[in-house]
Amino acid sequence: xxxxxxxxxxxxxxxxxxxxxxxxxxxxxxxxxxxxxxxxxxxxxxxxxxxxxxxxxxxxxxxxxxxxxxxxxxxxxxxxxxxxxxxxxxx
Numbered sequence: 001x002x003x004x005x006x007x008x009x010x011x012x013x014x015x016x017x018x019x020x021x022x023x024x025x026x027x028x029x030x031x032x033x034x035x036x037x038x039x040x041x042x043x044x045x046x047x048x049x050x051x052x053x054x055x056x057x058x059x060x061x062x063x064x065x066x067x068x069x070x071x072x073x074x075x076x077x078x079x080x081x082x083x084x085x086x087x088x089x090x091x
Contacts, residue, residue, distance in 0.1 A: 019043055038079040045084055065089050 009017050023039050026032035052059050068089050071081040082089040 016044075016047070034075050035079060038081070038084075041084050049086060061087055 008020065012020070020040070020043075023043070024036060026036035049059060064085055065087070068081045068085055075081070
């Protein structure tokens with residue numbers, strides 16, 4: 001994660017880096033890694049929605065729904081992957 005974090009520091013604004021670094025660092029356990037990635041998505045997806053709107057770009061709703069379905073199917077329903085979407089996602 002350190003190498004990835006160092007790279008991100010070159011492309012993310014300082015506030016985003018501070019947020020990322022403040023999130024819990026998972027132990028090498030499946031559940032903790034899944035929860036950590038969910039936490040990152042929970043914090044950064046709203047920022048992505050805002051950025052797309054600011055740049056007047058369409059949000060890839062179908063891609064988002066498909067991705068969340070794959071995550072829920074492959075990693076389990078807990079955490080609630082569908083809760084990350086601003087639009088309802090159904091099976």
